[in-house]
Amino acid sequence: MQTEFAVVGGGLVGMAIAHGLLRLGRQVTVFDEGDAAFRASRGNFGLVWVQGKGADMPDYARWTRRSAALWPVFAQTLRDRTGIGVELSQTGGIDIFLSEDEAERGVARLSKLRKALGGDYPFEYLGHNALKQLVPEIGSTVTGATLCPEDGHVNPLYLLRALYAAVLDSGGQVINGEPVRKIEYTGAGFVVTNGETWPAQKVVLCAGLGNAHLAPMVGLSAPVKPVRGQVMICERVVPFLNYPSVQIRQVGEGAVQIGDSKEDVGLDDGTTSEVLAGIARRAVRTYPLLRDVRMVRSWGSLRVMSPDGYPVYDRSRSCPGASLVTCHSGVTLAAIHSMVLAGWIAGDAHPELVEGFSAERFEFQPAV
């Protein structure tokens, strides 16, 4: 059973790439570790977020904006193929500030980005009164917010489900329950071992934190580390919030999702009442109505973080046919991964697309 593309990792990154490759008429088998694995794709915040992304890398800001612009077509493609709607909403997002200091820093960051992008970067600062007109439920101590019209959110679990359904419906194969332990380059292709052995013409590493271990097997590097985020979800309330922020959003069914932390705690994906209390306090200050809303669930999940927080896209020189995709914003970038990056992996698109995203920026010297 030879497959053309072995995609290792069945999270949002791997499934978006697999979906894109299948749409290009390629043959794909996805290998996924399964329930024992760390899976950011099942524990994230669901934002399709532009605001502030790429503060030190304008190409990443462009890449993110392009993905956000592709999202409506991407969501429609998934719906047409699978019947699953992903609850995409792109009415704009707000970054909320609780002090003048926070506001100053937020505006300065976006202004710097706007300058780096030659003035083409849409956002506006709303003071307390202007923000209250947009979102009447804000608390009296909210200073203001920046509004970016390109921000939005989706239901990330429906997204993952839709990608699985689309991949299977397009003839892709998914083999899960076992981690890939070994990948060998034979000179003419690859042999992927997950207990059984599977020949493949090409390999795409999309295994999230698992990439760190797998990449050196095919002459690549994935210096990714876990960064924990704790998130909580509250009971459903009447719709009051059309504008998501990085801390609070109201999902399609009315529940309020509140997050998140950024913690360096290794592979611990648990929760702590101290961090959750801090998150809740800020949420109540932002939207006082949340004081009377019950939390129904909380969880911790591990981000897949490169040293500078930007994606790593690479093709192996020593093992031609092997490539690597990893990123911190796999929801936001799902559209461009599927609709553009899959073409680059298939060899159809231009390499300048991903220039600057190689691990070589971390002084990794690939084997030639």
Ligand SMILES: Cc1cc2nc3c(=O)[nH]c(=O)nc-3n(C[C@H](O)[C@H](O)[C@H](O)COP(=O)(O)OP(=O)(O)OC[C@H]3O[C@@H](n4cnc5c(N)ncnc54)[C@H](O)[C@@H]3O)c2cc1C
């Ligand atoms: C708290 C939190 C909030 C976030 N919020 C957002 C957000 O709002 N917007 C956004 O864009 N992004 C967000 N993210 C990031 C986003 O969730 C990730 O970028 C994305 O899920 C990464 O997908 P992935 O497929 O690379 O990794 P994962 O979801 O971790 O998937 C990796 C997959 O690889 C498999 N695997 C691992 N090792 C092996 C192996 N050896 N063999 C086979 N399979 C293997 C695992 O089974 C797993 O399914 C958030 C993340 C966290 C933790």
